Amino acid sequence: MYSKRRNLLVYGVVSLIFLILVNSPVSNEIIFKIVGAGHVDVQYDNNTYLNVTVVSAPAVINSYDIQVASTGSSRRNAMIDVGTEYKFVVNVTCPNTWQEIDYINITAWYDNENDSSLYNQTKGGNLNMFLQYKNTTGTAQYNMLWPDDEVTKGDLIETVYNESCHTIQLEFTPLYQVRSAIGDGDGWDNTTNATNDIKSWNFKIEVTTSGDNVTWVNDEYGVYRYCELSSSASVSASAQPGHRASTSSGAFTITYKANAPYKLNVTTNATLDRIGGGDSISRAHINVSGGDIGAGYDSLADGVAYILGSSGSYHAIETDDPQETVTDVTYHCDIPYGTLSGVYSSKLYYTLSLDTS
Amino acid sequence: MRHLLFLVLAFIIGATVFYQIPHSRADSSVSEINIHMPMESERYRFNNRAWVAGIWHYVNITLNESSSPSKVTLILYKGNSIPAIKNETTYYSWEYDGTEWRDDREYGGISFIDPSKCKIAGNSYSFYIGTSSFVKNRNPDSIDYENWTLAIKVDNVELTSIPVVMEEATSSISVSRADYTLRCEPFTETTLKSSQKFLTTNTGNVPLRIFVSYNKLDSRINTSNFNTILHAGEKLEHSIEVETTKWQPGFVSISGTIEATALYVIPTGFISFDTSLTVANVPNIVIAVGHADYEIEEISNGRITYQYDKNIEMNYGERKNITAYICGDGDITVSITNTNTTILNVWSGEELIENIQHFVIHSTNSSEHPITVQLQANKPNVTAYLIYTIQMGNESHIYTTTIKIGPEQKVEKKQDNSMLYIIVGIALAGVIGYVAYNQIKYRR
Numbered sequence: 120m121y122s123k124r125r126n127l128l129v130y131g132v133v134s135l136i137f138l139i140l141v142n143s144p145v146s147n148e149i150i151f152k153i154v155g156a157g158h159v160d161v162q163y164d165n166n167t168y169l170n171v172t173v174v175s176a177p178a179v180i181n182s183y184d185i186q187v188a189s190t191g192s193s194r195r196n197a198m199i200d201v202g203t204e205y206k207f208v209v210n211v212t213c214p215n216t217w218q219e220i221d222y223i224n225i226t227a228w229y230d231n232e233n234d235s236s237l238y239n240q241t242k243g244g245n246l247n248m249f250l251q252y253k254n255t256t257g258t259a260q261y262n263m264l265w266p267d268d269e270v271t272k273g274d275l276i277e278t279v280y281n282e283s284c285h286t287i288q289l290e291f292t293p294l295y296q297v298r299s300a301i302g303d304g305d306g307w308d309n310t311t312n313a314t315n316d317i318k319s320w321n322f323k324i325e326v327t328t329s330g331d332n333v334t335w336v337n338d339e340y341g342v343y344r345y346c347e348l349s350s351s352a353s354v355s356a357s358a359q360p361g362h363r364a365s366t367s368s369g370a371f372t373i374t375y376k377a378n379a380p381y382k383l384n385v386t387t388n389a390t391l392d393r394i395g396g397g398d399s400i401s402r403a404h405i406n407v408s409g410g411d412i413g414a415g416y417d418s419l420a421d422g423v424a425y426i427l428g429s430s431g432s433y434h435a436i437e438t439d440d441p442q443e444t445v446t447d448v449t450y451h452c453d454i455p456y457g458t459l460s461g462v463y464s465s466k467l468y469y470t471l472s473l474d475t476s
Numbered sequence: 477m478r479h480l481l482f483l484v485l486a487f488i489i490g491a492t493v494f495y496q497i498p499h500s501r502a503d504s505s506v507s508e509i510n511i512h513m514p515m516e517s518e519r520y521r522f523n524n525r526a527w528v529a530g531i532w533h534y535v536n537i538t539l540n541e542s543s544s545p546s547k548v549t550l551i552l553y554k555g556n557s558i559p560a561i562k563n564e565t566t567y568y569s570w571e572y573d574g575t576e577w578r579d580d581r582e583y584g585g586i587s588f589i590d591p592s593k594c595k596i597a598g599n600s601y602s603f604y605i606g607t608s609s610f611v612k613n614r615n616p617d618s619i620d621y622e623n624w625t626l627a628i629k630v631d632n633v634e635l636t637s638i639p640v641v642m643e644e645a646t647s648s649i650s651v652s653r654a655d656y657t658l659r660c661e662p663f664t665e666t667t668l669k670s671s672q673k674f675l676t677t678n679t680g681n682v683p684l685r686i687f688v689s690y691n692k693l694d695s696r697i698n699t700s701n702f703n704t705i706l707h708a709g710e711k712l713e714h715s716i717e718v719e720t721t722k723w724q725p726g727f728v729s730i731s732g733t734i735e736a737t738a739l740y741v742i743p744t745g746f747i748s749f750d751t752s753l754t755v756a757n758v759p760n761i762v763i764a765v766g767h768a769d770y771e772i773e774e775i776s777n778g779r780i781t782y783q784y785d786k787n788i789e790m791n792y793g794e795r796k797n798i799t800a801y802i803c804g805d806g807d808i809t810v811s812i813t814n815t816n817t818t819i820l821n822v823w824s825g826e827e828l829i830e831n832i833q834h835f836v837i838h839s840t841n842s843s844e845h846p847i848t849v850q851l852q853a854n855k856p857n858v859t860a861y862l863i864y865t866i867q868m869g870n871e872s873h874i875y876t877t878t879i880k881i882g883p884e885q886k887v888e889k890k891q892d893n894s895m896l897y898i899i900v901g902i903a904l905a906g907v908i909g910y911v912a913y914n915q916i917k918y919r920r
Contacts, residue, residue, distance in 0.1 A: 464749070
């Protein structure tokens, strides 16, 4: 009697323990490992051949940036300065082998206040740039396809991590009339892979493999405004009273660099005062020619003459060249009769104004 | 014949030695020559001393001997030999005769020496002299020059001569990095300091005195390193500090003007201009007065400002208050609509709004009026929009806040089997105990 009850109890306990073990996640894992679930029996068929096609997979752009060349400080969604060297830094993996990378093309362009604008949509060396890493010949090359003399090409620095992953750095220096782009005035949107701030330079990085797979990202940066104005430190002319004293054409050069719309005007003090005193000549007797004035005259009677641009409008930005010169500006003074001899001196104020809009 | 050859050779050697005597003597008699503009360092070009034509210079001569010469003369001439035609483009001469400093030539009534600034200190003679600006620009890419010679005579005997590069006087300034966007909270007095510094560079060869002024708030803007001399070739960094007042929201745009005046210019000719360069609209400072990370919109020609959060993120299921601000004088009608979220409440100031499609705010320019929308994100993984329509008279503007709502958080509920294990454990212990008890008690 006792024996039967005991055996029944033992069976019951053993069954309970078994059920617990079977329902436990740990036991499941152990049991399936032991059993080798998922194993399929192999059938042999000697008439079948295995053909493997290695597909050229698209490259992966792991990271990208635009940095100050000397410090590595990121300038993506930030401002860069003309006359300073920067570099695009791109880390790319080509799944099969780096040899499948044909080109890494970097185009950059001023967006002309339109985030949907495209490279070279508005032509000009100060508005577009095209840098290329070329890997089609077995030896990597760095080419600056555009522009020619508005940007200075630097070095290519390539870091090899393994057979399929490299980082390339393409250095460049934007020169002094590369279009300024100061952003939309409301701070930079730091979103990655997006062009969402107007008044910026957009850039696109495209990686093309030998299988014609193209992978790309785009983003943006800004450019500070820059201006530079140079002129002879002094100008002089001589004539007798009742005659016109003119500076000789080409006697001096006004050189300027501006990467925004600009205007250049000139004015003087109200009078040219005789050194030592005793007399003066009104600026109403002074005329200016050259520049946008051309062969005509603009009198300083009203206090100002516009050499480039006008009072109501800016001169358009120069789309090409890193520097501009004006060599034909001439000053004429009709010396009134009865003027005492001597040297009549005044300051000549050149004002270069940049558009802030 | 041999004697004749010997005599010729001896004559050549003798003549050579004799010819060298003045130069040897000169080298030993003039211990130092220094040419520089006032307050500037001596400059060199092609390893020779540079002298800017048309600009006053100090030419300092130090003699080795302690004698007191009765006359010291400086002669500056074009090329390396005294030209046959002497004028302002080829030849200058100045002298000190023990009592007077003067031009040694006539230049049509113009003097190229300023006796008041000439002086003697021991064996050093300091001439404050210059030339006309005869070097003309032929190459715009560089500062033009001519090669001249400076000879020094003491008591009419030339002691030495040195080559001098006469440069075209060029006033030149560049300004960069002078675009600023600063930010401050509305109705808050603070001092905004820019971490970024802008640069002025003297890219010419004439010292410039630089000034800066602003079209507004001039007395509240402090710009470092101005009202000073920017030396030839020098680059200066400038920082900006703006003391704000309690501004209402909006944008404050300030334009600066930098003036650079050429120094030490010698006036010549009947009319003479010395150059002052001005660059206008730099620095350009935009101060955004608004809450951090808010978009600031100016309506009705800046009379009304509207601030709102353009992009926000919410978790699925999250409840969040989103506040926008209106400021400026006027009655403004507001309408709020939304997608992919549930609006729970809207407050205009402290007032709970019944009809969010149309309510009126009596705004003033002395404070900000908040509009608070309480949202519930009840759809996972969607982009929601909160759309404000702001109307003032016939003018209407629509602003959108984009809300990214995150995915549903999958919380893995681990099956709690602890109670089962306790029961089984107790049962097991009981069974084992019972079996053991029976084994001991009924062992046969």
